[in-house]
Amino acid sequence: MTNTFAHQRPVNLGFGIVIVLLYVLLMAPLVMIIGASFTDGMMIDFPPQGFSMRWYIEFFNRQDLVDGLLMSLRIGAITAVVTLTVAMMAAMAGQAISGRLSGWFQLGMMLPLLVPELLTAVGLLFFLYKIELAKTVTGLQMGHILMSFPYAYVSIAAAIRQVPASLEEASQSLGATGWQTFRLVILPLVMPGLAMGGIFAFINSF
Numbered sequence: 001m002t003n004t005f006a007h008q009r010p011v012n013l014g015f016g017i018v019i020v021l022l023y024v025l026l027m028a029p030l031v032m033i034i035g036a037s038f039t040d041g042m043m044i045d046f047p048p049q050g051f052s053m054r055w056y057i058e059f060f061n062r063q064d065l066v067d068g069l070l071m072s073l074r075i076g077a078i079t080a081v082v083t084l085t086v087a088m089m090a091a092m093a094g095q096a097i098s099g100r101l102s103g104w105f106q107l108g109m110m111l112p113l114l115v116p117e118l119l120t121a122v123g124l125l126f127f128l129y130k131i132e133l134a135k136t137v138t139g140l141q142m143g144h145i146l147m148s149f150p151y152a153y154v155s156i157a158a159a160i161r162q163v164p165a166s167l168e169e170a171s172q173s174l175g176a177t178g179w180q181t182f183r184l185v186i187l188p189l190v191m192p193g194l195a196m197g198g199i200f201a202f203i204n205s206f
Contacts, residue, residue, distance in 0.1 A: 072206055075137075079144045079205040080152075080198045086145075087152035087197060091160050092186075106157075113150045120147070144205040151204055152197030159193025160186070 040050035059065050094105050112120060124143050125134065133139035163186055171181040187194075 075141055075144055076202045076206040078141060079148050080202040082145050083148050083152045083201040084156075084194060084198050087149060087156050088194065090153055091157040094157060095160050109153050110150050112147055117147075148201040148204045151200035155193045155197035155200060156190060159190040163189050
């Protein structure tokens with residue numbers, strides 16, 4: 001037993017080092033971009049030439065850029081809320097389906113990720129023109145919800161699969177209604193997956 005733990009320690013340490021390196025690799029470009037944004041020069045440079053807030057001040061002095069930022073935040077927030085609601089219902093429906101139909105259902109929920117984005121964009125554009133919503137904020141919102149849905153669905157569906165069916169059965173046997181079981185049993189357990197799904201949907205939209 002002692003030898004087993006002794007062998008596991010180097011493995012766990014190596015795995016931890018790999019995870020840290022991956023995080024550093026993923027975060028390094030973001031850190032460099034944020035650092036370069038504080039430069040006092042006219043060109044993007046890292047390390048920055050001096051320290052200045054001039055580019056942030058110029059950004060917020062441009063009304064068109066501020067309007068674009070507010071529009072992106074609004075669309076991202078609406079996308080996250082709508083996507084979470086629809087993805088939660090879809091994930092619960094997928095949990096109730098069994099057999100071969102379950103596989104087809106999962107595939108259908110993931111289609112926006114499986115189909116090339118260019119084809120999805122062209123098809124969505126033709127559809128929006130057909131229903132006269134092209135070049136509108138509503139059409140843009142629909143496109144963002146469609147493309148963000150799979151990210152939220154994957155996160156929520158994975159969380160729901162971790163909830164034992166016995167908990168739901170026990171809740172119902174104690175006299176709880178379907179809504180009470182969902183609100184008091186299922187929802188608290190899937191909240192981490194729900195939060196991650198909302199974050200993914202917002203980031204994808206933004």
